[in-house]
Amino acid sequence: MVFCIRLFNAVQKGLGVEVWMVAMAPYPPLVALLARRWRAGVRYGLLAVLVMLALMPFALVGMEWEWLPWTIGAGVLVALPARVSWPLLGVVLAGTAVAGLMDGDPIGVWVWRPLAVATDALIVFSLHTISRMVMDLHAARDELATLETFRERLRMDAELRGTVGTGLRSIAGRLAAAAGAPPEDARAEVREATETARRTLAEVRSMASGYRAAGGRRAAPPVRSPRFVRVILVVVVLIQAVRAVVNVFLLAGDPRWLFLLVPLLAVAVPLLLSRPGRGRLIVLGLLVVPVAWPGSYVANVLGVVEGLWGLFVGAVLVRVRPPRSWAIAAAVLALVAVLSVTPPPVSPPAGVVAELLSTMILAWLFYSLSRLADLVVLLERTRHELAAAAVAAERVRIGRDLHDVLGFSLSAVALRGELALRLLDRDPVRAATELAALVPVLEKAEAELGSIAGGRVRLELSREVGAAVEVLEAAGVTVQAEVAAGPPPEETGTALAAVLREGVTNVLRHSRARTCSITVTGADGAVRLRIVDDGAGAPPGPGAGGVGLESLAARAAGRLSAGPRPEGGFEVVAEFPSEPAGLGGDADGVDPVAGAELAGR
Template structure:
């Protein structure tokens, strides 16, 4: 806190040694910020009381001043509370009471009390509307130079009083305002993530609606049309069934493609998979991958094109060799898939990939600013080329562009930087005014001001930078430079020495470890006192210097620490938002797999069964067709519901659906359900486990296999068990957020356990136990 009047009055924040750097624990920032602010208020009132006593005030009047200061301190703590509303009558009453306690005693204590109105100036913008708050701020600050002119008639002293009061008020306002903003931003740290997740849900919902909604909405009417045409127009019925089969297969492929777009896929793993598939088909394959780190959305599109392109090579006749190259070319990533087969005549970049899936993938490529082309190459064969420009992760860009949810922290970070600059510049201006009060030669004044400006440049350019990493030896070099700028004038000018050692003391706290920082802080204060005592014997001047050095040092630390904490909290919010978006994408991929995969597989199986039974058993065919209608309606409902959160599933409905699907796949099913009332969360998780388990049975069991599904409740535990034989290979735990691994995570969140594996008798057993 800078001087007001002839001596440098102060307010000082003190901080705990355990506070540490905000970079180490930004989420503890609210607690530390409130501690700094409270210490600043205490120091402000203590120093004010010291100057009342040093002014020779009688004992009982000093006691009266102490009472005023205690009440003012309590009122100031009220303003610093994060939940203090500016629009409440009690807040205005507190402000008026404080105005009385800091203005009226001026008639009693005079210059020794002149610092106190700065509290009123600092609180006005916090309580009153923006325009009126700063008007009151200016009027109260102007009171100091006016009183100084009345008391001394010296314009230079009045100018010092003006700048001193301004800097002091900005320090108190800045510390209070930043502490409240830090608390506000900390409490709302998940807000940005919620907004980003909401946008991802909308985008996901649109993708599902555009891609799967239309396909699924055609299945039911086609099944009804096939049923109605069976007796009168069998050929039309077969055509409708063929179309249903095509739609369901394409929709299932699209589910996998959409899910891959929301899952963080690995290019290295995908490359090895493609290499294995091509080699197993007797194709001589050569893969070169050198792409570096890619944004997630670019990576997933490259993976999707790699899958589709390799599938096209596998389906093309006459292919003997294939070369796949993935590399960075300038500011883009380029994928080339070259084969020696016959060039495609239709010019379709993705060969025989279903048209709707290819269209969606092309739209993704275009959205990223990329190109996807296919054509013949010199020497025979064809080349598929994908080129996508690189940039920062699009999800990060969307998060960083988010304005409503990030408006407060962005403004708070700007306010913190502005306040730091204003206070430090004010210190240098006050230094220049202090020099003008002394009878010094021009060279001394100019040189001292140059030292002050250099000190300010180091402070703002390095020490108080919010995005700089502090590491030795640069840290020690900066402190050494500041020490020279502080103490070199002592060697040059002696008794005329004027500097701002508090900046050096505050920098030590910021740049060094806590113990070392406090030792250097104490050493700077001691050195300053010893240097001044050599030339000045006045105890009040020495006490004033100690208070000023400690105050400026702690204010330097407090403002810089809060500014850094605000920037770090903003970074934490963005990081939490990115994590939330990544988690939500994984949830999308998981729910697509869990909720839609089985439904679409069931439609495919039942359609194939209906095709086989249409001439042999028309009644059974009609029942299968109506079940297709029901399943398609359920799948369409899942499309609408999956993006809005977890869907509450019915265990009974899922068990009946599972039985029907397994029977259609020629699996002998035995179903036993014995359980009582279950919570929606337990029902949904068990139903999801049942879906995945049945999907595994369909994928890994041969025809004619047996499957037993049992749900039973014993005391407070409910167990779902799926046992099947005829396993054609052990089911694997699917990576990437789906399959049995994903189910295990869901079950564990409910406090249960999921196990899966082959038994000694050759059966596969999937078991989930959860608290009822």
């Protein structure tokens, strides 16, 4: 559009085709600069070619082309760092003014040239920059979420180690002190270790519940429109106002009109820059449209206000919905054409088209910068919302794994500690065996604690079956366990182990079972876990205490049934594919989970 304005001006002057063909030579390297991110050497090379081609018309027609080095200004702003580009833009503007003086431009034309160069260069640079910002924000929309999730993991890891880790270390210390101590001292140490295990278990459940609470989400911080967009709009609007004042002062022959136009511009400019609502738009339209036409019939000088019409059209397109906005824009553009032919002097057709294009460029600038700036704000706010959602999901994931993984270990420590207390007097040897068996349980719990916040928890099914048998027997439950399937894949094994832990914990907490059977079988591409007890209580659902067995199954794309048996007791049956297909849905609705991965990402 900018080139077309130069073209129609050339047609008015009667310049040949070869002139405007040469004059359009700097456009391809400028388009290349805008098209992609080049490395520094390529950018500088394209800029050098652009400058050389922009100076070429001098060899043919001197200044007859209405030479405006706006392509150089735009290329400098796009290709060079800000600390260099803005001073160089000042040099370009000063060079334009000097060239006009050397060519003997009339004062009005001499003032117009650098203002036009600045306007066109800022238009291209600002639209290029804001659109690139939108693309960058869109491409990096998940980066903030990743960073905030990592920070949340570090924070929660420190929190868990400071609370749960302290409890585990205290239990280990008490049990170590009990070994070899006199009976009374050993009893006191074991009792305190058992109580600490129960307190830590209560803390784990409380923390897990708190992590999963909806209040874990944080509000996104307020986001403001990019500052440089506001600056560019201010500069462009002020340039149009200054051009109007200069035209009146230098060309009208009667500067007294400034007493009317300066107050008008002083009201119109703030209205344009204040993101006007519909009422303000009406006031702005009544200020700038009738004054230029039909006001120019009263005095031709009033037509200078037409320079703000393009900005007014842009504000209408931003603030008024179609089709009304398009109707207003079409009406204003029609008035531009009318103003070019009435009142006299009448502009030639090429001049009318150039004036229409100039109005459309200003409207496009105002509309595009405003809408793209709003899009930047929306994308930035979305990035923060995604980050807040990711942090909330991570808290849910950690709370879930904290309950499902450590809850079992701490329950085992508490139960076997109580068993050791009962055996200290009757069977000291077996009591010592029970206490010694707690050491690897605690070591494993500490390792699992580190893996919960760190990323991925992996459980081995065969070990978990043995641990479940030991814990149930320590609680006085007769256990029959059978594993009739080969070692499943890691994801499936972790899923089965997690369900086994939750199921056994439910047996201990919510039933009065005296017998329990655990069987693992494999057939038809699936691995099946069956837990049957003769208790009366039912395990909790997904929202009670933990995330529930159904959640554990859904997280690994498995199937689960749980309920009372007709002949009495309770049965849990879980089935998982022996070869997981990949991502399964998260039952909590917050995160896709790979296979049986307990730890989310």
